[in-house]
Amino acid sequence: MAMMTREAIREFFRRLHEANPHPQTELEYDSPYQLLVAVVLSAQATDRSVNIATRKLFAAAPTPEAMVTLGEEGIAEHIKTIGLFRNKARNTLALSRLLLERHGGEVPANREALEALPGVGRKTANVVLNTVFRQPVMAVDTHIFRVGNRTGLAPGKDVLEVEKRLMRRVPKDYLLDAHHWLILHGRYVCTARSPKCGICSVRDLCLSRDKTD
DNA sequence: ATCCCGAGGG
DNA sequence: CCCTCTGGAT
Numbered sequence: 001m002a003m004m005t006r007e008a009i010r011e012f013f014r015r016l017h018e019a020n021p022h023p024q025t026e027l028e029y030d031s032p033y034q035l036l037v038a039v040v041l042s043a044q045a046t047d048r049s050v051n052i053a054t055r056k057l058f059a060a061a062p063t064p065e066a067m068v069t070l071g072e073e074g075i076a077e078h079i080k081t082i083g084l085f086r087n088k089a090r091n092t093l094a095l096s097r098l099l100l101e102r103h104g105g106e107v108p109a110n111r112e113a114l115e116a117l118p119g120v121g122r123k124t125a126n127v128v129l130n131t132v133f134r135q136p137v138m139a140v141d142t143h144i145f146r147v148g149n150r151t152g153l154a155p156g157k158d159v160l161e162v163e164k165r166l167m168r169r170v171p172k173d174y175l176l177d178a179h180h181w182l183i184l185h186g187r188y189v190c191t192a193r194s195p196k197c198g199i200c201s202v203r204d205l206c207l208s209r210d211k212t213d
Numbered sequence: 214a215t216c217c218c219g220a221g222g223g
Numbered sequence: 224c225c226c227t228c229t230g231g232a233t
Contacts (some may be wrong), residue, residue: 027229043230049220050229083218083228091231121231141229159230183229192227193223 001155002207006169009153012202013174016181019201023180025131027051032107032132033099034058037067037092039127040119045082053079064096064105091119109133123159127179136175138166143186144179150190152207 004012016023027042028051029035037057042050057078061067067075076089095117099105107128108114114125126139138144140159148154148162154169156162170178189196203209 025229039229040231042228044218044228045230046221046228048228081219083220084216084230085218087217087231119231123230127229139229142227143229179229187229 002152003155004152004205004207008205009169010171012151012153012205013171013178013181015201016185017174017177020181020184023177023184025127025180025183028054030058030062032128033064033105034062035132036095036107036117036120036124036128039124040091040095041079041082041088043088043124044084049082053082064099067092067096068100088119094118095120107132126163130176130179134176136172137179138163138170138175139179140166141183142192143190144182146192147182147186147190150195150208151202151205 025035026047027035027038029038034054038050038054041053057075060074060078061070072089072093075092076085079085079088082088098117099107103113109129111125111129114120114128115122123139123141126137129135129137130139140148140163144166145156145159145162148156148166154162154165156165166178167175185202189200197203197206197210200206200209
């Protein structure tokens with residue numbers, strides 16, 4: 001499969017870094033707990049719609065204690081505008097209970113404990129480890145899977161393969177921020193349907209530049 | 214492999 | 224109408 005050279009990869013991230021020195025998530029939150037819930041809610045949903053829902057949800061229940069009091073139906077009422085809302089309401093409640101029972105209401109800082117929470121898989125755990133605890137891990141979501149494959153940055157048949165390739169090939173000094181750079185690039189430039197190659201700053205490095213399929 | 218599932222874009 | 228959106232559990 002077609003793959004970028006290491007020199008092209010370094011230049012790719014050098015340009016994204018230059019354009020955006022301190023990339024951040026666009027999800028809104030005021031605590032590690034709120035980020036965790038927001039990421040759980042973000043599955044197959046735009047962060048825009050997640051933020052609209054979490055403004056209401058976190059106003060009513062900013063902590064795991066308050067979330068348990070709010071209850072599944074109360075949670076569902078606030079997040080009805082997000083897809084998969086019944087599963088997400090159930091997981092948010094169960095996850096909050098588990099945090100209180102096992103972790104004193106705090107978000108654990110290791111993968112095993114995070115993935116043991118209902119509704120939290122590898123991708124969500126990696127987002128929390130990277131965004132809250134500043135660990136150099138790659139959470140491969142729909143955007144990063146697409147950008148990795150399309151550009152030749154990190155091709156792979158599934159998300160785990162793309163993640164491993166990114167961990168091996170992204171320069172260490174870029175690894176901490178690479179997650180957010182790739183998300184933002186996928187969201188605003190390298191879009192799923194009609195990639196905006198005309199405004200792309202890394203077009204000359206891309207192995208699929210100007211292709212329409 | 215299938216289910217969950219609303220909103221926005223084209 | 225169809226596709227996509229920071230997936231996870233069964």
